[in-house]
Amino acid sequence: MNRLWAILALLLFLCSNAYAQEPAAKGYVSFVDENGSIVYITGWNTQVGDQCLTENNKRFEVVSVEGEIAYVKLIGEVDLSMYKQPINNVALNILRPSIAWAQGNKGKVAMYYTHSDESYVPTDGKESILGSGGIYKVGESFSSALKANGMEVINSDAKHDPHDNMAYERSRRTVVDLLKQQPDAIFDLHRDATPPEVYGTTINGQDVTKLQLVVGKYGATGKQIEDYALQIKAASDKQHPGLIKGIFFAKGGDYNQDLFPKSMLLEVGSHTNNRQAAERGIALFADVIPTVLGKAGAGPNTGAAPGNTAGAAGFGTADAGPSGASKSMGWIVGIVIVGIVGFLFLSTGSVKEAKAKLKQFTTTEFANFFGSASKDKKQPEKTNNEKDKE
């Protein structure tokens, strides 16, 4: 046992040693299509299978990666008019009285910062300031713009440094904490790492940075987040064309978007952009949020598409096909069934044995919950006692 404590102490010492990895910019990745032209640029490396939706709604998938060039193929053009806000669905009809009440409140938005160190070089001096990155200032700008639109804001000041692979697991705790306060939407604010011209633009005569939405496609709930991102882009394209640089569909993680269906990861500009430009960019984005959350009253988008009865996040429509939520549900149920069948195959020798095991599960396991109500009176209660003796 003593040796064990010694190993533990040594490990604690070794692992807590100076943090070696600097979140240095490695350059950026250019997405090159079949014609050899660059269609999309983002910081950091990508993998085969990742997808992106460009500013003009063309969707590409990465087919191969060579160094800092990702070769992509066009999947198709997305018709964002199918992703307008749902105005009328079954649930809304049932809940009509509470909707009337809900429209009185203008909505609550929560925001947090998984990578607390992310900063903007031209204004902050460094690209990474542990514990108090420039990204917090961008969040303040977002927060005050939302408040100006009459929304309630919860701006978390939780820190999740160092900037490592566990940062999302630490920020997961912040997300759950924020969800306890029942927000209508939740945003994780980041900045990208690209040359300045990728994000820099001029909207209404102002120098601003564009935003990139990031959808985690890893979890089964990825599909509904995808729908949500497309809804955001549809609304933003209408109100502030050119503000959303694109959507990145990353297959490598879920970025805590599995916890809440209205979660979005935003990349506001790049480390090479001016922070004030990023602050102005996200302030423009704040104008879009009431529309996205259906709190805009008679907004420009809400009156559209009378035939759209369920909407993208509901059961889907004839136009758009099955919705993201129902696709996600299909995935979850499918995975469960495959898992059960696979387990039965592995743990039993034959179909007969598997059937018997399944039967045993459905009879005795549930008999246990309902006590003597079980049809099988031979020994329904004995199982618990016997097991305790173990």
Added chain:
Amino acid sequence: MNMPIGMMMLLVVGVLVYFGIAHRILDRMRLTDKQALLFIAAIIVGSFIDIPLMSAPVALSINVGGALLPALLAIWLIFKADETAEKVRGIFAAILVAAAVTLGSRYLPYEPENMFLDPKLIYGISAGLIAYLAGRSRRSAFIGGVLGIVLSDIIHMVTIMRLGIPGTTDIGGAGAFDVVIIAGIVAVMVAELVGETREKLQGGPILGSHRPEGLFEFSKELSHTNQKRKGSLKPTDSEINNKDDQENRGDNNE
């Protein structure tokens, strides 16, 4: 909240499946069905309770549902283990997992665009594999997954303290959905998968007259031993657990 019905149903299905799997896993941790159900209820209620442990130099708190209860269960499993070797293997698995998490978090890709596997799963899977290699049992997989993550949180706290990085450590702060619990669940599933696959590749348990006494068969026709027991055709949970223990012991002896 203004949510379409599909989204609400997805939430319900997701939560049911998640807790359903958690229940099947806890069922294997020396808990009965009812105890496992109560334990899940306690985790859910406990998710809303954070116990502050210290506030300076870094804030440290522990969530009852997300870390305290699963950690206590894991520690109880260590104490209840029959042999000292088994106890040591459980603790050893936890330490190895903590090291894997700490080193992995430092050297694996950490940007959204280049992660290849969700960290929650990476650490659950590594906990499962490490614990299976170290102890070849589901229980030590669970211990490794849960205590490994808790330990890695403590290492994180020490790290930010030493480097003077402002931050907080809320162990298990995401409650029922924290990586502590997910790693525990995934670890047991991996151990189960690896164990069962290995047994399957080796030809599975022997059927017929050479079958070891006590190994349970669900369908009575297949088994030699079961035909002897004409009285009780239904298996009891203890028999299933016996099978479990036998498998583990059998593995260890190899």
